[in-house]
Amino acid sequence: MKPFLIKLALNNVILEDEFKLAVQEFKTIEIIPELDQQKADLTVFELESESDLDRIQSYIANTENTEVFLLSGNSDPQILIKAIRMGVNEFLPLPLKPDMIKDAILRFVERQKKKKRRAFKTSGQVISVVGSKGGVGTTTIAVNLAVTIAQAEEELSVALLDMNTLFGEIPMLLNISPKYHWGDIMKNMDRLDDFFLSNILSEHSSGVHVLPSPRYLNNSPVPASSAMDVLLDLMAVRYDYIIVDLGQSLNETALKILQRSELVQIVTIQSLPCLSNTNRLIKSFMDFSSVPKETIDIVLNRYLKKGMVTLGNAQEGVGKKISWIIPNDYGTTMSAINSGQPLSQVAPRSKIVESFNDYVEKLLPRDKKEKKKWKWF
Ligand SMILES: Nc1ncnc2c1ncn2[C@@H]1O[C@H](COP(=O)(O)OP(=O)(O)O)[C@@H](O)[C@H]1O
Ligand SMILES: [Mg+2]
Structure with missing residues (x-):
């Protein structure tokens, strides 16, 4: 802080x-x-x-x-x-x-x-993290982005929403066992309020509040997009940041979330199929979900300097500047996943943690304002 x-x-x-x-x-x-x-x-x-x-x-x-x-x-x-x-x-x-x-x-x-x-309260921001393919690190990024924001500013309240429709892995990555799930929310839409919400989300020790995947406990159906609207309205009042792990779900509810996002991160790696998927995703988000191009950030995960596909090739491939490069670090990400801890806890001094810290520092409004101010003098 x-x-x-x-x-x-x-x-x-x-x-x-x-x-x-x-x-x-x-x-x-x-x-x-x-x-x-x-x-x-x-x-x-x-x-x-x-x-x-x-x-x-x-x-x-x-x-x-x-x-x-x-x-x-x-x-x-x-x-x-x-x-x-x-x-x-x-x-x-x-x-x-x-x-x-x-x-x-x-x-x-x-x-x-x-x-x-x-x-901060009036401006809850939704950040969606979407994978250009399975296994590119979408969940790792969503979880650790949420934790990094929560730890950067003690005062910020952060929610993490798992919208993976196949498996929900966030509780495992954070070593928590949520008691409630989407079914509880859907059944109680009429009494959904601040109090109800704060009881239903599970708090992680970093301060992040987690809403697990609709599929996490009893295979609840994916929430309807109208319900998602109500939920996001409420969450935007209560939380400063709402990080959504969209995985690769592109159903109607996911599109609704994309439309409401202040920032959409598409996660890719240095592989031609992923880069080509990323390119297609950008186009379809813009065309079908009317997501403005400047809202989309390309995140290059597992970056290797000596990779066959260079950074320049990757940027050319997606037709957009890459906003965030996360270094490859299999050891740290694996031990984080297996121990149910955030990266910052497993290896606080690693390059990958530094990368999250740098990105979040740029993201938070206080810093933006301060940088702007310095230009004046
Ligand atoms: N920056 C990274 N460097 C090395 N391995 C990574 C990195 N990010 C994620 N991984 C590994 O990739 C695998 C998939 O990660 P995960 O976050 O579950 O991806 P997704 O949600 O896209 O399926 C995990 O084994 C994780 O350890
Ligand atoms: Mg995942």
Whole structure:
């Protein structure tokens, strides 16, 4: 998780040191210089005289999304009321007591986390992972993408939906035993709400919430596309990311999911049949499901530099730039599958885990925004 940024707008160096000392154990915050161009999530001022209030008020008015703490030796109720009206979040009397600072910081962190949860909430994104053939790594990618997102930002809620119509392997890959299945959802469509949903999905230790394949327990039928619509509507409110392992199912329900996806990943490997399937899949998604071309990402899995088919050949073959290259690592993927653990747990320092981390870093909106911002300066 990225730390929350704090600026100390203090003239008094001793006060500054006291504050830094009191908060040094917090890993979730970082103190940055007052003139740093990044926006602070919290700015700390000292109120030396009442006239400082004007300066602070104009700072609050001109700075979006920052909290303000005010340190003051003067606890005159009139000043306090004024400060609160201005939007000061915490008022800390001087001399500073380390515990008081820590408590205030704890409350600040809680408020920030809540704010972040709300900010992400309205935009649940569906990412579908489709295989250009069986065995190309679709399930491995869906599972580990979900886990990587959940672990990248503690605040993000992630659901993983298994839509494989033949076998559902996700519970095995994550070593969980879901109690519920699609049949339970279909039978209870009329009482499907947030609460019901949170009970029916199984939580993995990474924080990912799993809905196993319709075929996982009692061979329930594939859900109708209308039911899928209702379910995705609800899930988009509750989850920030909904990762769907579509396997190779291309039934009506799968097409519905594709249409609703913010991102469709087609997984291929360096083999001519797969590349040619990928090419055909791109066309049919665009033509029959009206999936926009820019929504489709090509993922080249099991990449070998010395492969017969080069990266250039592969791109030419699919007629689209490859967005994500995942190195070949049979050992790590196999031991992950066989031990029911995510790749990051089996081999945290491997190239394949690095590849997932890099991809997710690019995917998450906070990073995108920050990169954009840097271009300005
Ligand atoms: N990047 C990779 N390098 C090496 N082997 C991989 C890689 N990704 C997946 N595999 C292997 O490919 C096989 C199929 O993976 P799986 O995720 O079940 O594919 P699918 O869901 O497309 O059938 C597994 O044995 C897995 O270990
Ligand atoms: Mg699979």
